[in-house]
Amino acid sequence: MTLTRFVAAAVLAVGLAGPAFAQVDDPECIAPAEPGGGFDLTCRIAQTGLAPQFDKPIQVTFMPGGIGAVAFNLFNTTRTDDPNAIVAFSSGSLLNIATGKYGQFDENDVRFLATAGADxxxxxxxxxxxxxxxxxxxxxxxxxxxxxxxxxxxxxxxxxxxxxxxxxxxxxxxxxxxxxxxxxxxxxxxxxxxxxxxxxxxxxxxxxxxxxxxxxxxxxxxxAPERLDAPFDAFPTAIELGYDVEWTIMRGFYMGNDVSDEAYQTWADAFAAAYETEEFQQIREEKGLMPLDLAGEEMDAQVKALIAELRDIATEAGLIQ
Incomplete structure (x- = not known):
């Protein structure tokens, strides 16, 4: 599995009539760091961009520690089935998971949900x-x-x-x-x-x-997997020049592994619907991210395959003994 196929993957097909609110009573986004950083930015995109999709505003909660490790461990212990909470992650989080920096838990212990955007x-x-x-x-x-x-x-x-x-x-x-x-x-x-x-x-x-x-x-x-929009459209990709290299700086969200399928799908539907709205596109652009719209089970599977790929590379480079 390559990053190209990941970025090019289709968004999970869902109806856009709106999610089943009964599955999410008090929506919350966990930013696993102090206020003001990239995780905060990621949660603010969800808070603003998903506002039309839920009856209640999404609360942002800060949970610093271990560059995401504290939150990752919490959602593998006491909040594994919380239907209301999503946790922000970045490509750096995925690399930390791949190299074992989050302890005993790995990518198979959470459910990756959706993307906020990419660089x-x-x-x-x-x-x-x-x-x-x-x-x-x-x-x-x-x-x-x-x-x-x-x-x-x-x-x-x-x-x-x-x-x-x-x-x-x-x-x-x-x-x-x-x-x-x-x-x-x-x-x-x-x-x-x-x-x-x-x-x-x-x-x-x-x-x-x-x-x-x-x-x-x-x-x-x-x-990037393909040429970007202006003002970066003048620059070739490494791939088109013949080098199978890309690096997507992804920002997104995961949930606990024991969350019900109904609650998971409620959030996935909310993101898929939000991607089509002007509100979501505007807040993402304001936060300096580019479009990367993936949500649901397909996204979860591909992120887990990406982490496995990162683990292989890290092992080959001597970062994992």
Whole structure:
């Protein structure tokens, strides 16, 4: 299962007349972090975007701890059958599950429900870089994986590191040989790129919006399944250039594993209906995410297959012993 097939999958077909409210009395979205971060953003999209779908407003509750681990464990112990609550997750959460950072529970212990939207990885260099095309960079990766200095806002094993690892793997190079510099955030990594401390920045498309007009950086490729809409339609995907690499920064929601099928379907129907509304599309755009509309059992199955794929990659890269 590839990320391409995941993103391209059809949304679960549902009627748009509205969900069965009887299954959800007090809708709640758990943001497994302090207020103000990405999980908060994800829950706010649900709170606003699903407002027309429920009789009551969705309450947002914050549950920080272990970058999602506390909430993940709670919904595997005392709230496994809660029909009212959904929990926000990101691609980073999926990677944490794959590498065992959430403890004894894994992807088969929850039910993945729906997506809020997505961003996509990007391969970025300085405007005056010697690398004018992705092919040139990939040739150097293949010849000497440690000869190119790569940096990003995340440690070894993070989402950003994984982007570079996948690129090396696509040309048969060992991801462990990558010369990778970790920064505290994307801002520091961009400063290092512009200052010449690193040669390639493994960033995200969304964060490049404010930098494109400055003309200081160049996107060699986006790690999306197909070309994006303007202003990013000018940039090729790694896939179309012949490299089977993509990275979808997904934001979405899961529920406890023992939730009834009726309650699960109520939420899935609510998301499927909301995807068609102007309210949902507007709040997603305001929060800086791009469309990625998947809900229901098909989404659950494909996320679990994606985690298994991430686990294989992490094992191959030496992140799992």
């Amino acid at each position: 996509f990885g990007a391969v970025i260099v300085k405007a005056d870089s010697e690398y004018e095309t992705l092919d040139q960079l990939m040739a150097d990766f293949q010849e000497d994986p440690g000869g190119v200095v790569v940096g990003a806002g995340g440690s070894v094993g993070s989402q950003d590191w994984m982007k570079g690892a996948l690129l090396l793997k696509s040309v048969g190079a060992d991801p462990r040989a990558m010369r990778y510099v970790a920064f505290d955030g994307g801002g520091e990594a961009i400063a290092a790129l512009l200052g010449g401390s690193i040669e390639v920045y493994m960033g995200d498309v969304g964060e490049m919006s404010s930098h494109l007009d400055a003309g200081t950086m160049r996107i060699l490729a986006v790690l």
